[in-house]
Amino acid sequence: MEFSSKLLENAVNEVSMLPGIGKRTALRLVLHLLRQPDTQTEQLAEALMKFRNEIKLCQSCHNISDVALCEICANTNRDGTIICVVEDVRDVMAIESTAQFRGLYHVLGGKISPMDGIGPHDLTIESLVRKVKEGEVKELIFALSSTIEGDTTNFYIYKQLEGTDVKTSTIARGIAVGDELEYADEVTLGRSIINRVPFENSLKTS
Amino acid sequence: MEFSSKLLENAVNEVSMLPGIGKRTALRLVLHLLRQPDTQTEQLAEALMKFRNEIKLCQSCHNISDVALCEICANTNRDGTIICVVEDVRDVMAIESTAQFRGLYHVLGGKISPMDGIGPHDLTIESLVRKVKEGEVKELIFALSSTIEGDTTNFYIYKQLEGTDVKTSTIARGIAVGDELEYADEVTLGRSIINRVPFENSLKTS
Incomplete structure (x- = not known):
């Protein structure tokens, strides 16, 4: 890709380091930001920085969290x-x-x-x-x-x-609710038979 | 989507405002940043901000540019x-x-x-x-x-x-180099016949 601008090239390179985002997609995203008010870019950059710098892992369960617990x-x-x-x-x-x-x-x-x-x-x-x-x-x-x-x-x-x-x-592993049996793989279908549940249990919705 | 963290929710919301990026993809991208050194997020945020704030449109051709021309x-x-x-x-x-x-x-x-x-x-x-x-x-x-x-x-x-x-x-509109005629659409194929070029021209590669 030939860039006429270092600023553009930098932005595209950084965005394309994200997983699943190639250079072309990165270029599209970056040029999109150019057509939006500059506050959008500001908010995006700030939200990412704040997230990365201030986020904590819960000291008990290791879920991500804004506070210690x-x-x-x-x-x-x-x-x-x-x-x-x-x-x-x-x-x-x-x-x-x-x-x-x-x-x-x-x-x-x-x-x-x-x-x-x-x-x-x-x-x-x-x-x-x-x-x-x-x-x-x-x-x-x-x-x-x-x-x-x-x-x-x-x-x-x-x-x-x-x-x-x-x-x-x-x-529990089994056939997803709403799925047709004929399309299920054998392992899942097999497990769903081995681990069958009493019929009354299947009547509970919550 | 249920967020246990405001910081995460904010970051995901901002990223998902980009075209073609839904909430799930945004979540994946943001959590990816968490597993990388924090300098990566910093460089990403800075590159976007610098690009958005300092980029110019060329005063002559309106191409994007780092300088006035x-x-x-x-x-x-x-x-x-x-x-x-x-x-x-x-x-x-x-x-x-x-x-x-x-x-x-x-x-x-x-x-x-x-x-x-x-x-x-x-x-x-x-x-x-x-x-x-x-x-x-x-x-x-x-x-x-x-x-x-x-x-x-x-x-x-x-x-x-x-x-x-x-x-x-x-x-020129026509059949792409390397393409098979039988798969070309009629309009393109038709135009490629109307706008045929002298055979000698097709020998030039550059």
């Missing part, structure tokens, strides 16, 4: 005896949007993945185990994605908890 | 008697990357499009006509996209130039 952990109406273990912040948001879970979370920050050089000590597993050993927690729900890495991570945590009497469970 | 207009090796009329900055970059054009440009800033509320006075047509009437320019090459709006704009400029003896041309 996140909204969810600080909410005394939530049940601190049940903890849902997730990979990252987006999973917390996804589960929160269902309004079906009133316990707390623990954000691992990823999955154990030797291929990517991520070991147990790169995640927040130690603080989870410590929390369980302190005795308040009665149940852990593993809500990691069902990949080899996810299963490995679940199992690693499970082994670390030997000797405690915490209950562990994983979220 | 852009690199291309300031280059005395280029031929000021032939001007290529384009819609926007990206078209200048595309033509420059071919290294086939040694004249100057004129960036209109769009096309006449009553549907979008864009009239001739929203574009830089007046300054183009003035430039031509000053007498130095011998040829205008219209390189707008071949849509109704593009053709309208070409024709509007053409009428404004009545009485001057400037030559006008449009870039």
Whole structure:
């Protein structure tokens, strides 16, 4: 790409460092800003800087938060005896949007993945185990994605908890609500039969 | 989307105001920045701000530029008697990357499009006509996209130039180099026959 302007080139280079954004898209975005009032660029730059510099990780669950203890952990109406273990912040948001879970979370920050050089000590597993050993927690729900890495991570945590009497469970895998059986993959369909639930349970909507 | 953090929500909202970027993509981009050194966010924010605040439009061709007269207009090796009329900055970059054009440009800033509320006075047509009437320019090459709006704009400029003896041309439309005839649309194929070129010309590569 031939740039007639260093300022433009710089802006395009920086934007194209974001994942999934190539040079052409970056150019389109940057030129779009030029057609908008300059306050928009200002607000964008400021929001990103403030976010990056002021955001905290909750000292208890490692969810991102504006304060030392996140909204969810600080909410005394939530049940601190049940903890849902997730990979990252987006999973917390996804589960929160269902309004079906009133316990707390623990954000691992990823999955154990030797291929990517991520070991147990790169995640927040130690603080989870410590929390369980302190005795308040009665149940852990593993809500990691069902990949080899996810299963490995679940199992690693499970082994670390030997000797405690915490209950562990994983979220149910099965046919998505509204999906046709014939299009489901065999593994999912198979699991949905093995893990069938009493019919009365399926009548509950909330 | 349920945000547990105002800082995150703000950043996501600002990023998702960019065209083609939804809330989910914005969230992914913003969380990516959190995993990078904070200098990356700083450089991104600074590059955008500097670009937006310091960028100029070339006083002659309206191309974006770091200085009052852009690199291309300031280059005395280029031929000021032939001007290529384009819609926007990206078209200048595309033509420059071919290294086939040694004249100057004129960036209109769009096309006449009553549907979008864009009239001739929203574009830089007046300054183009003035430039031509000053007498130095011998040829205008219209390189707008071949849509109704593009053709309208070409024709509007053409009428404004009545009485001057400037030559006008449009870039050639035809089958792209390397394309199969059978997949070409009829209009393009038809034009490529009407505007056929002497065989010897097709032997020139540059």
